[in-house]
Amino acid sequence: MTKIVENAADLERELTWFRSVLEARIKIHFGEGATEGSVLDLAPPDLGGSSSEYAGFVRRHQLSFVERLALVLALVPHLRPQLLDVCFAREPTVDRRLTELGGVQLRSDGELLPTGETLAFIVGGDDLALRFSVRLILDPQHLFIRHGVLRLGGGDEVTPMKAPLRISEELLCLFTTGEPRRQSRGPGFPxxxxxxxxxxxxxxxxxxxxxxxxxxxxxxxxxxxxxxxxxxxxxxxxxxxxxxxxxxxxxxxxxxxxxxxxxxxxxxxxxxxxxxxxxxxxxxxxxxxxxxxxxxxxxxxxxxxxxxxxxxxxxxxxxxxxxxxxxxxxxxxxxxxxxxxxxxxxxxxxxxxxxxxxxxxxxxxFPMPRAEERVRVWRQGFSPRARLDGSVDLEKIAREHELAGGAIMNVIRYASLQALREGGRPLTVEDLLQGIRKEYAKLGKAG
Ligand SMILES: Nc1ncnc2c1ncn2[C@@H]1O[C@H](COP(=O)(O)OP(=O)(O)OP(=O)(O)O)[C@@H](O)[C@H]1O
Ligand SMILES: [Mg+2]
The missing domain is CATH 3.40.50.300 (P-loop containing nucleotide triphosphate hydrolases)
Incomplete structure (x- = not known):
């Protein structure tokens, strides 16, 4: 439970940061003050001391400003979709999307899905160099795509920048509940x-x-x-x-x-x-x-x-x-x-x-076990309920038969079953030797 609380607290801080970046971008875009400032000056929260799953991920991959913004943008539709409404509230009279916002996709169920272009707008506004830096994140070689952190939409888009950004389901689960999602791993899962x-x-x-x-x-x-x-x-x-x-x-x-x-x-x-x-x-x-x-x-x-x-x-x-x-x-x-x-x-x-x-x-x-190791495998291999006939000398057997642990366990299984089949009598040397011969036969060696 504490895990969930910690995850939620960090995501909350991250969303607050996202909102301030988005608002700054919109202000700059509409020429309301702060024109010389860059959204890049708004440093993301320091999650250094946190042990939430999200913080761990950010640290592990040493995410840059743009990478972090991409990640949180992909999380927004799941965590706080209304944050993106800001983008629309601006021109209430004009029933069109901000082209600059780059094809935020509005699905039939009303869900807003940001795209690479949305990210490019937030990060770079009109600055082409900054906008291009976003492309690198959506490159197939980038960690995000290569490792399935983000998936790019339906696939029929002309350019990856226009594809909806989706966060991996596993990560979404991990960041929120702290539990990895149990997937059905069906017959195709190798x-x-x-x-x-x-x-x-x-x-x-x-x-x-x-x-x-x-x-x-x-x-x-x-x-x-x-x-x-x-x-x-x-x-x-x-x-x-x-x-x-x-x-x-x-x-x-x-x-x-x-x-x-x-x-x-x-x-x-x-x-x-x-x-x-x-x-x-x-x-x-x-x-x-x-x-x-x-x-x-x-x-x-x-x-x-x-x-x-x-x-x-x-x-x-x-x-x-x-x-x-x-x-x-x-x-x-x-x-x-x-x-x-x-x-x-x-x-x-x-x-x-x-x-x-x-x-x-x-x-x-992993070498073949030496005699001393074989003795130990033999000694500890039997059920505590198995009784060994007085004539059985495990040390001698171990020394004389060069078998690996797996083969020794096969012999023990075989001999124990012989004993059980006959009313749970003690195991004899003969049971063991028979089992050993069977193992040698498998290995193509003479007993
Ligand atoms: N070093 C060992 N100590 C104790 N038991 C062993 C040892 N090696 C093997 N065994 C027993 O043999 C069984 C089979 O071993 P395991 O499957 O790990 O061997 P492996 O090296 O993976 O063999 P393979 O190369 O055939 O896959 C184990 O489950 C264990 O019961
Ligand atoms: Mg194996």
């Missing part, structure tokens, strides 16, 4: 949330792996301060990318889930195969939605089997290959500009070329 019930104590990792993981945790904790308060956002690329590589079942997925769980972030797994394998005209758009939402809501994005993204693009034999390559390029480029945390997982490091490796902030190896 990502799914992944969670874990385990805790850090349950993961047995090589000390080197654990040490490397601390680096990501440090970023999660202090990255915001570095980029905003230390002002490094202009010098460093946004976000943090990590590559987890190592044999199957060594805990890569589990660790990604845990990083989210322990830092209060949701983890979403992006289905790369869906992205590259299907002719879905919607894929790029859907993928765009994943990144936009992830950015606004602080999700960690997890890309499993990321090998598909590495190394040389496959040769194009047909339209499908071309399509797949195009999707891969799109995905890679988006991962690079993503300002959250992305984790890519792979079994192979060999295919990774140097140019690709440089794109990661960290590359973390």
């Amino acid at each position: 990502a799914q949330q992944i969670e874990t019930r385990v805790n850090w104590e349950d993961v047995v990792l090589h000390p080197g792996t654990r040490k490397s993981l601390e680096e990501i945790q440090t970023w999660i904790e202090h990255g915001g301060t570095l980029m905003e308060e230390w002002g490094m956002a202009s010098k460093l690329r946004p976000g943090y990318r990590s590559l987890f590589y190592g044999p199957p079942g060594t805990g890569k997925t589990m660790t990604a889930c845990l990083l989210g769980k322990s830092t209060g972030r949701e983890v979403y797994k992006v289905d790369i195969s869906l992205v590259v394998s299907k002719y879905l005209g919607e894929t790029e758009k859907n993928l765009g939605r994943v990144f936009d939402q992830a950015e606004h809501q602080g999700w960690i994005l997890f890309f499993d089997e990321a090998d598909a993204l590495f190394g040389k693009r496959s040769e194009t034999r047909d339209a499908h290959d071309r399509y797949a390559n195009q999707q891969v390029s799109f995905l890679l480029q988006r991962i690079e500009t993503f300002d959250g945390i992305s984790i890519l997982a792979s079994n192979l490091r060999d295919n990774l070329d140097d140019a690709f490796a440089r794109r990661f902030e960290s590359i973390i190896y």
Whole structure:
């Protein structure tokens, strides 16, 4: 609840600022005093000490005067539409819009939608240079458009300046209620949330792996301060990318889930195969939605089997290959500009070329567990209700069988089910060895 109050207070100050800018512009425009002054002299409120979502966003992206004005202008129709009435009240006798105001669109339900031209008028009046600065904000390469902060209207407009400015629904929710909007993520949404019930104590990792993981945790904790308060956002690329590589079942997925769980972030797994394998005209758009939402809501994005993204693009034999390559390029480029945390997982490091490796902030190896680590996985893997036959020596089993954590858990599942099937009897060495043989068979090794 306090969050809502804080959000409301900051938006209120921002709207007050907006109104004063708008009024100054109109005064200047109609030649009522203040002609030499510029609206740019009206500094936006200092939200430095506030922890509202809006203030956080402004700080995170170090928004300029014009950017902030664009953002609040896009919020006005939702928060205080009557503010724009000022623009019309001026010429009550003339039933026409101020051309200078640039096609504020009046929808059939009476809602006023400001456009890029509205913004250009408020910022620049007749000053062409200032008006042009607004165009930069509506450029596809600008943060606002690239990250879906603003969407430009229906799309049939001749120029982006004439398109209604719309704020992203997620941001609107975030700025007001402080809660990310729960979207229906339907069948076309190429990502799914992944969670874990385990805790850090349950993961047995090589000390080197654990040490490397601390680096990501440090970023999660202090990255915001570095980029905003230390002002490094202009010098460093946004976000943090990590590559987890190592044999199957060594805990890569589990660790990604845990990083989210322990830092209060949701983890979403992006289905790369869906992205590259299907002719879905919607894929790029859907993928765009994943990144936009992830950015606004602080999700960690997890890309499993990321090998598909590495190394040389496959040769194009047909339209499908071309399509797949195009999707891969799109995905890679988006991962690079993503300002959250992305984790890519792979079994192979060999295919990774140097140019690709440089794109990661960290590359973390998940080796096969050594005997001492395997013992721990075995020891802590059973249900507290499972009883082990006196002949079972877990240390010996762990030493003699070089299995990854995932395979060990498969053996434990198999052996426990054997015991349960037979009235909940104690688990025997034979149960375990049978399970182990099955795992070896999967790996193509002899037991
Ligand atoms: N280091 C570990 N410590 C404890 N348990 C582990 C460990 N690694 C794997 N496990 C167990 O194996 C299961 C599967 O592991 P996980 O899915 O994280 O492996 P992975 O490295 O992502 O494998 P893949 O490369 O096949 O995707 C885990 O849910 C956990 O029960
Ligand atoms: Mg995995």
